[in-house]
Amino acid sequence: MQCIPLPSGAAPINRRLFLRVGGGLAIAGSVMPQLASGATRAAHRGKAGSCILVYLLGGPPHLDMWDLKPEAAAEIRGPFKPIATATPGVTICEHLPGLARLSNRYALVRSVSHNNHNHTPMIYYTLTGRQVDRPEMDNDVRPPQSSDAPHHGAILAALLPPSRTSLPGYVAIPQLAVRSSLEGEFKRARTPLRGGGAGFLGSIFDPLCVDGDPGRADSVPALSRPADIAAERHERRATLLSLLESQRPAIADSDAYGKLRGQAVTLTGAPKGSAEEFSLDGEPQAIKERYGLNRFGRAMLLARRLAQAGVVMTTIHFNEMTVCDGWDTHSKNFVALESELLPMLDQGLSALIEDLGNRGVLSETLIVVMGEFGRTPKINAQAGRDHWGSCQSVLLAGGGIQGGVVLGASDKIGAYPSDNPIDPVDIHATMYHCMGLDPAALIHDRLGRPHPLSVGKPVLALM
Numbered sequence: 001m002q003c004i005p006l007p008s009g010a011a012p013i014n015r016r017l018f019l020r021v022g023g024g025l026a027i028a029g030s031v032m033p034q035l036a037s038g039a040t041r042a043a044h045r046g047k048a049g050s051c052i053l054v055y056l057l058g059g060p061p062h063l064d065m066w067d068l069k070p071e072a073a074a075e076i077r078g079p080f081k082p083i084a085t086a087t088p089g090v091t092i093c094e095h096l097p098g099l100a101r102l103s104n105r106y107a108l109v110r111s112v113s114h115n116n117h118n119h120t121p122m123i124y125y126t127l128t129g130r131q132v133d134r135p136e137m138d139n140d141v142r143p144p145q146s147s148d149a150p151h152h153g154a155i156l157a158a159l160l161p162p163s164r165t166s167l168p169g170y171v172a173i174p175q176l177a178v179r180s181s182l183e184g185e186f187k188r189a190r191t192p193l194r195g196g197g198a199g200f201l202g203s204i205f206d207p208l209c210v211d212g213d214p215g216r217a218d219s220v221p222a223l224s225r226p227a228d229i230a231a232e233r234h235e236r237r238a239t240l241l242s243l244l245e246s247q248r249p250a251i252a253d254s255d256a257y258g259k260l261r262g263q264a265v266t267l268t269g270a271p272k273g274s275a276e277e278f279s280l281d282g283e284p285q286a287i288k289e290r291y292g293l294n295r296f297g298r299a300m301l302l303a304r305r306l307a308q309a310g311v312v313m314t315t316i317h318f319n320e321m322t323v324c325d326g327w328d329t330h331s332k333n334f335v336a337l338e339s340e341l342l343p344m345l346d347q348g349l350s351a352l353i354e355d356l357g358n359r360g361v362l363s364e365t366l367i368v369v370m371g372e373f374g375r376t377p378k379i380n381a382q383a384g385r386d387h388w389g390s391c392q393s394v395l396l397a398g399g400g401i402q403g404g405v406v407l408g409a410s411d412k413i414g415a416y417p418s419d420n421p422i423d424p425v426d427i428h429a430t431m432y433h434c435m436g437l438d439p440a441a442l443i444h445d446r447l448g449r450p451h452p453l454s455v456g457k458p459v460l461a462l463m
Helices: 015-029 097-101 119-128 152-159 231-246 254-270 285-291 293-307 333-358 422-433
Strands: 050-055 082-084 091-093 106-112 171-175 177-182 185-192 314-319 363-368 392-397 403-405 417-419 442-444 449-451
Touching: 050 097, 050 152, 050 293, 050 333, 082 097, 097 333, 106 417, 152 171, 152 314, 152 442, 171 293, 285 293, 285 333, 293 314, 293 333, 293 449, 333 363, 363 422, 392 422
Parallel strands: 050 314, 050 363, 106 403, 171 314
Antiparallel strands: 082 091, 106 392, 177 185, 363 392, 442 449
């Protein structure tokens, strides 16, 4: 088999291996998109440096959380009672007492609406602001495509790269995925979903996924150099990579490849790489307990650490529960909410808001809490609520958002907006505005086609 000659003293490399590796270099070098200069920060917009997106995967029931209807019929209102908050005249669910106490630090939008009730197209839409090609398909779980629209985190990572950390600009806890179910028992296997990656911006802006237990140094195994790989061996590997690069100078000299290679070397160069960034071992026990000694609490605490380290977008995909498949509460809605979902959300989210406030960085950190849609006003025969895109509530805090604000309203049964209907893309535009970006600014895909950051309008009443 033909081998490629290398400089004196270097071992020959199998041609098939080189083509495989060289092809990878070519891919890595071709993904940097053209970014429009108009997408830079503007002084009159927000100045948040990080965004934490708490994505309630499955569809949170707005009627049982943020927008209770105590005067509605029993089959609409459910068993939960509203409680007063720190904001006069505003009530939320009795199972969110921590967040009720902090209502002056966040805003609620009760009139977010879209006319699609299907999971996968609405997940894609609420995370990218773009429609899928088959919006009527609820079970379209094709793997992510290179032509997909990019997740908001990928766009922020591209336009606002971290300056204080070697970590990527976009971290997902865990990867955006759904679990398959069989006779009510949820498997551990997860199927990645479209909408969670960088899509046409290229893999350099894909998220670093924390698929292990949040808070452990080994939650991202790829960041830790194996114990049997000494520093000298690591250096020899870097030398070998340099030899490969010498055969493809057009790739090796590209900005995209250089950034990707430099980041990889930096992240894995130390004995523990950058894995310690993901460890909560140094956090006081009282702080851990405040956030919650569960996966969600640890994810929220890790998100705070990453935001402080300079990661521009951390997304928490909150759906690993036991009673229901996350927030997809077609049955046992109230049991799941009372026993798991609401207590975890209340503890973890209120801890995050308070912790950032106590550290004086809440104004620099935007928090957004949403799902792909709300749930039906009428309770079904299984004591659950079904998919409902026509109305949902979204919470925003920090990053220039005015606390104690309730924007929009739903009708008497929470089915449709009765005041100030807002499309999910307007929430996206508000996010970019808070991060100092013009939502109308353009990015370009690999074919040079222009795409606005968002097709929505910032909701300035929240600022």
